[in-house]
Amino acid sequence: MLAQADERADIDISGSAFDFVRSIRVYHVQFSQHQDRDGDCIRYDSTRLGSYGVQGDYRWQRSSVGAVPPASLLPRPEHCGWVSYRSVFVDWRDHEGNYGFEEVRY
Structure with a gap:
């Protein structure tokens, strides 16, 4: 069965113990x-950000490559060099506050 994006968690996850989800x-x-x-720099940026709300509801919103964390392998040239980059x-942050990440290029 496919889960719908507007579904919420079956339990109350609004407490701070579940901050790692958010x-x-x-x-x-x-x-x-x-x-x-x-000599004009032509840019195409359709970056989106997905995140979880208070009760586990998931949503997408527009974002930009400027918001992508530095841990990403996204090239960040100072000048308008040729770049083509797609990834997820x-x-x-885990329950102890430790930072983790994963990136998959496609």
């Missing part, structure tokens, strides 16, 4: 840039 962030990164013949980057 710390999970999922970045769907789709970014490219290049310099055109006129997930980060979180």
